[in-house]
Amino acid sequence: MTGGPEPISAVARAAIERELSDLRTERDAVLVTLRGGGDDQTGDRADQADELERGTELDRLDRRIAELESRLREGAVAGPVRTDEVGVGSSVTVRFSDGTESTVQIGEVAEVHDPTMVTSDSPLGRALLGRRAGETVTYDTPGGRENAVVVSIGGE
Structure with a gap:
């Protein structure tokens, strides 16, 4: 944040x-x-x-x-959620190192049954905050460090 x-x-x-x-x-x-x-x-x-x-x-x-x-x-x-860089409330499409893409919502609190929600204080959420489309982020997972590319950023 x-x-x-x-x-x-x-x-x-x-x-x-x-x-x-x-x-x-x-x-x-x-x-x-x-x-x-x-x-x-x-x-x-x-x-x-x-x-x-x-x-x-x-x-x-x-x-x-x-x-x-x-x-x-x-x-x-x-005001409204930004679409030029990732912030809380952004909807972000990311491409992972294995080539798969996923759209996640950057939130403050994860909904229990919402697998698309990534909290802003999680490893991926922290790595994405402030990034722009086309940038590569590196974050820690239980299996080791991973990379992902920000494909696009949207609002809600």
Whole structure:
């Protein structure tokens, strides 16, 4: 990543929005279980520990919600996905050393069932970031170093 605002693909935006919705629902459920914050000292230590745990969970949820909302704002500021060089959100067609070609999406988070998603912090993703069509990249695999040529770059 460049260190500045990074564009966000439609796929990543949808995934973040789904996660935000789930987190907000979870947060509402945790909030309902918390007491009103009064000075009621009638509960035992187990009740107090449970209350503390729910408060900690609420803090965790709030932090993650803020992080995701910030990423959505950053993506909006960054504008559309670039097509002149590989960046987060790019769709990249690469030709591997064995001659096969594959189109991959450079993303921030890999979807569990999406074999075309390559995260920007994976070996191939890192090698592709900032590259242009026609350039050759070298990256590490479990079987050793590999080369691939950037055939073309597209947006979402």
